[in-house]
Amino acid sequence: ILAGLAQSLAAEFAIDPGRVFVAGLSAGGAMAALLALRYPEVFAAIGVHSGVPAGAAFDVVSGLAAMRGEAAPRAGGAPPAARTIVFQGSEDAVVRPVNAERIVAGLGEGRERQGKASGRRYRRRVFEGGRGELWLVEGLGHAWSGGRAPGSYTDPAGPDASAEMVRFFLA
Numbered sequence: 001i002l003a004g005l006a007q008s009l010a011a012e013f014a015i016d017p018g019r020v021f022v023a024g025l026s027a028g029g030a031m032a033a034l035l036a037l038r039y040p041e042v043f044a045a046i047g048v049h050s051g052v053p054a055g056a057a058f059d060v061v062s063g064l065a066a067m068r069g070e071a072a073p074r075a076g077g078a079p080p081a082a083r084t085i086v087f088q089g090s091e092d093a094v095v096r097p098v099n100a101e102r103i104v105a106g107l108g109e110g111r112e113r114q115g116k117a118s119g120r121r122y123r124r125r126v127f128e129g130g131r132g133e134l135w136l137v138e139g140l141g142h143a144w145s146g147g148r149a150p151g152s153y154t155d156p157a158g159p160d161a162s163a164e165m166v167r168f169f170l171a
Contacts, residue, residue, distance in 0.1 A: 002031070003039040021169045023047030025144050025153060026095060030054070033080065033103060040081030047165040049087040050095045050142055053103045054080075069096035080107075084132040085168040087161045089140025100134055107132045118146065118158025133168055135159065 002022075010020050022043050024032045029051020036046045037054040057063035080103065088100035104110075110125035110132075121138040137145050137159065145161040147154025 003035055003042045006042055017042075018044045019169075021045045021047070021165075023049070023165050024051065025049045026051055026142065030056070033084075036080050036082040036084070043082045045083040045085070045169045046080065047085050047087070047161075047169070048100075048103055049144055049161055050089065050092055051103070052095060052099045053105075056099070056102070066099065067095045069098040080104075080132070083130060083168070085135070085165055086133070087135045087137065087145055087164075089142065089145070089155075090136055090138045091140060092142045094142035097136060100136065104132050104134045110134070115159075117160070118156070120145070120157045120159065122159055130171055133164075135161070135164065 006020055006022065009015070010017060020043055022032045022035050023046065024030075029048035032046045033048050033051060033054040036043050052063070052066040056066035084104065086100045086103050088097050090097055104127065107127040110127040112123055112125045114121065114123050116122070120140065123136045125134040127133065140155055140157070143153045143155040144151070145155060146158045146163070147156060149156045
């Protein structure tokens with residue numbers, strides 16, 4: 001349904017297929033990863049914030065295990081079909097940080113940089129050829145990095161995941 005909706009909207013508004021993206025937080029991030037796996041012809045890039053890899057779960061029990069970092073993805077660590085940017089909090093007790101590493105498994109070696117934005121330190125790994133980025137944000141729990149304070153599951157301290165995902169998508 002979601003892939004069909006994206007295709008329909010792209011056709012209706014004459015959107016270049018290379019500019020169709022999907023992003024989500026938590027279960028929405030897992031859905032973005034799954035959409036990229038199942039419909040690589042639809043999505044040019046994905047953003048996963050605090051989610052699990054595609055194929056990591058198939059029911060509630062395996063989903064909870066995957067979130068805790070106890071289960072490896074059934075997809076075997078294959079690289080995502082779409083360009084992928086991942087954000088993950090180092091203090092996320094809901095979706096453990098090991099999941100972020102599993103999402104980018106298979107992208108090869110990356111160059112790691114460290115920085116600080118809006119009061120938070122982060123490590124950013126950039127993979128060759130613009131295939132992916134992994135942002136590990138220190139002190140961030142299960143919340144959207146750089147989100148607006150009144151929102152749910154948001155943390156106003158940076159870096160701004162929304163801005164970084166848009167930058168990555170349009171690169």
